[in-house]
Amino acid sequence: MGMTLTEKILAAHAGKEYVEPGEIIEAKLDLCLANDITAPLSLEEFDRVGAKKVFDPEKVVFVLDHFTPNKDIPSAENCKKIREFSKKFSINHVYDGGACGIEHALLPEEGLVVPGDVVIGADSHTCTYGALGAFSTGVGSTDLTYGMVTGKNWFKVPESIKFHCTGKWQKWVTGKDLILNIIGMIGVDGALYASMEYDGDAISALSMDSRFAIANMAIEAGAKNGIFRADEKTLAYVNGRGKRPFTVFESDSDAKYREIYEINVGELDLKVACPSLPSNVKDAKELYNIRIDQVVIGSCTNGRIEDLAMAATVLKNKKVAQDVRCIVIPATPKIYLEAMRRGYLEIFMEAGCIISPPTCGPCLGGHMGILAKGEKAIATTNRNFVGRMGHPESEVYLSGPAVAAASAVKGLIIHPSEVV
Amino acid sequence: MRLKGRVWKFGDNIDTDVIIPARYLSSTDPTILGDHCMEPLDPSFSKKVKKGDIIIGGFNFGCGSSREHAPIAISALGIPLIIAKSFARIFYRNAFNKGLALLEADIFDEIDQGEEIVVDLSTGIIKWGLNEVKAKSIPPFMVELVNEGGLINYLRKKLEEENEKI
Ligand code: SF4
Numbered sequence: 001m002g003m004t005l006t007e008k009i010l011a012a013h014a015g016k017e018y019v020e021p022g023e024i025i026e027a028k029l030d031l032c033l034a035n036d037i038t039a040p041l042s043l044e045e046f047d048r049v050g051a052k053k054v055f056d057p058e059k060v061v062f063v064l065d066h067f068t069p070n071k072d073i074p075s076a077e078n079c080k081k082i083r084e085f086s087k088k089f090s091i092n093h094v095y096d097g098g099a100c101g102i103e104h105a106l107l108p109e110e111g112l113v114v115p116g117d118v119v120i121g122a123d124s125h126t127c128t129y130g131a132l133g134a135f136s137t138g139v140g141s142t143d144l145t146y147g148m149v150t151g152k153n154w155f156k157v158p159e160s161i162k163f164h165c166t167g168k169w170q171k172w173v174t175g176k177d178l179i180l181n182i183i184g185m186i187g188v189d190g191a192l193y194a195s196m197e198y199d200g201d202a203i204s205a206l207s208m209d210s211r212f213a214i215a216n217m218a219i220e221a222g223a224k225n226g227i228f229r230a231d232e233k234t235l236a237y238v239n240g241r242g243k244r245p246f247t248v249f250e251s252d253s254d255a256k257y258r259e260i261y262e263i264n265v266g267e268l269d270l271k272v273a274c275p276s277l278p279s280n281v282k283d284a285k286e287l288y289n290i291r292i293d294q295v296v297i298g299s300c301t302n303g304r305i306e307d308l309a310m311a312a313t314v315l316k317n318k319k320v321a322q323d324v325r326c327i328v329i330p331a332t333p334k335i336y337l338e339a340m341r342r343g344y345l346e347i348f349m350e351a352g353c354i355i356s357p358p359t360c361g362p363c364l365g366g367h368m369g370i371l372a373k374g375e376k377a378i379a380t381t382n383r384n385f386v387g388r389m390g391h392p393e394s395e396v397y398l399s400g401p402a403v404a405a406a407s408a409v410k411g412l413i414i415h416p417s418e419v420v
Numbered sequence: 421m422r423l424k425g426r427v428w429k430f431g432d433n434i435d436t437d438v439i440i441p442a443r444y445l446s447s448t449d450p451t452i453l454g455d456h457c458m459e460p461l462d463p464s465f466s467k468k469v470k471k472g473d474i475i476i477g478g479f480n481f482g483c484g485s486s487r488e489h490a491p492i493a494i495s496a497l498g499i500p501l502i503i504a505k506s507f508a509r510i511f512y513r514n515a516f517n518k519g520l521a522l523l524e525a526d527i528f529d530e531i532d533q534g535e536e537i538v539v540d541l542s543t544g545i546i547k548w549g550l551n552e553v554k555a556k557s558i559p560p561f562m563v564e565l566v567n568e569g570g571l572i573n574y575l576r577k578k579l580e581e582e583n584e585k586i
Contacts, residue, residue: 364442
């Protein structure tokens, strides 16, 4: 019996010829990640176990992206602890200050993750790196400590679900609309414990930025990981950045899947996930007269250059509607610079947007754009749970960058074709 | 181990943002986290809940973030166990790693808020009123982990053994 891409990567890291779903294995880790919220708990556990070193200082990464630039004294103290720990244990991959970007946009950009890797991160959207053909998954701080100390962790080999995508993409439609459509179809626990694998000519046609957005939201369907085969586009992306040699794995033609979904992307129009679950998905065109107070264009889902490009296309020579705050957050310093060079930042400023430094900020209701009671936002982020962006009685709608930017102009949730 | 407590019911897809909103995550102090547990759904939950009480959930309990602050907040209130129809993957792993017990059983619709239930963790038998249900058994690997006292104790033991060898 053949193996899937995920099974092959796990087998290789467990030193086995063959693994199958349900089996519990111990796998070697290529990278361990934590951020300014999850690292402090990990470091407390690190002390508690009496560890003297991390397994490999080059394979531990800290990104101080959630509550930074430090939003209050406790956040400042947490970041300080992480910096001190990193100095003590010679961890060089610490992204802080002007080097800070949102972790899941930053790590691939820095070449820290390569195809075929096994990566754990104390952050649920660690699944983003599946876009590179790596196995990556979110864990808690305790699991991360275990990984940082031993260089290994245990995994239950997941069953795989395949999404075979064909057809031609419509104007404005991106990977975000595909993943929202899938979550709407299978539900927030539709892929619980499973691996979501994508293939087909519509996937080959997709940019890396769109693939990252799709892999990013695997967790919103309950999945353990999302994964793509590394193709020419992946290799073009990794070559010149990748910091380690890598192996490209592929699913066997007789690999076993729990389910196979056939999706024609030609039928997809722009999607919006309504409050308060990512599975509450509707077509943007179905939504009428939903007034918004805030727009957020950013996050580890859609804060990349392609997203900013799309938002700039919509916002060019337009104004953000009165009484709407439109916050644009380039996900990393490199993306910020590139947006500046291409003139997007000027377009955003002239439209009346607020440009934030790279941070998670409002995505998790941390800072830099919190909602008051009764306010509504449309965001290119990945979660719209109750109170996610602020007050428990505020609401978040999720979309791709084109709908978000168009909504900023109208002050209502709207399809970009009504604006451009 | 036998547990007895009052029931608090919380529905489907209870996510980590309602278990502990992100704005409190700059703290790792269990008491502070406990004080804000479930705040968006019931602001006075932490005042009303008593040590030993048990949470009953629907499908996909604990979905969302990987934050371990969620099981820590629940444990800080003295809640030893959650019984739900199903659990989100990372939450499941974190809870066991942190010593918070979870059982999968479909009892949400049969039981009322405030009822008293008795649970035998080793057999998975849940009793209330005249009802008796057996929970899905915990994977053997998880049982081993719990017996070791969680992942951190397991690791500590392992490191101590290595240090002795040196
Ligand atoms: S941008 Fe949002 S979802 Fe992504 S890592 Fe930051 S808080 Fe998490």
